[in-house]
Amino acid sequence: MWLRRGQLVLARQVQGVLVTARPTSRFMASDASDGRGPVYTSIVKAVTDNLAPTEVELIDDSASHAGHAGMKGKEARESHFKLKVVSDKFDGLRLVQRHQLVYALLADQFAAGLHALNIVAKTPAEMSK
Numbered sequence: 452m453w454l455r456r457g458q459l460v461l462a463r464q465v466q467g468v469l470v471t472a473r474p475t476s477r478f479m480a481s482d483a484s485d486g487r488g489p490v491y492t493s494i495v496k497a498v499t500d501n502l503a504p505t506e507v508e509l510i511d512d513s514a515s516h517a518g519h520a521g522m523k524g525k526e527a528r529e530s531h532f533k534l535k536v537v538s539d540k541f542d543g544l545r546l547v548q549r550h551q552l553v554y555a556l557l558a559d560q561f562a563a564g565l566h567a568l569n570i571v572a573k574t575p576a577e578m579s580k
Contacts, residue, residue: 512533536572
């Protein structure tokens with residue numbers, strides 16, 4: 452169940468990790484019972500299962516891109532996301548290596564129609580600065 456925190460932030464615990472979402476006013480409804488679609492759910496699961504994050508924030512920005520050229524003729528409803536993940540697994544990795552790790556974890560989602568992913572990948576130490 453999602454917990455409302457203020458006007459913009461929704462949060463819930465997933466395997467002991469606080470997962471937050473800031474839906475835009477253009478958020479597209481999905482068929483999932485918690486208001487999140489299968490791509491959203493699979494991204495959160497892949498990230499949480501593999502990176503043991505202390506924080507995950509995932510924003511579905513698909514509705515903002517529904518009419519752009521890259522989406523013409525595509526059936527995917529969930530195609531554009533912004534992901535912020537904080538994990539010790541990023542320690543010692545350069546930015547490009549962090550992004551490559553996240554892209555590798557989400558290869559199935561990209562193959563299934565995920566089109567764009569904006570990634571912020573930090574360590575807990577970087578977040579405390």
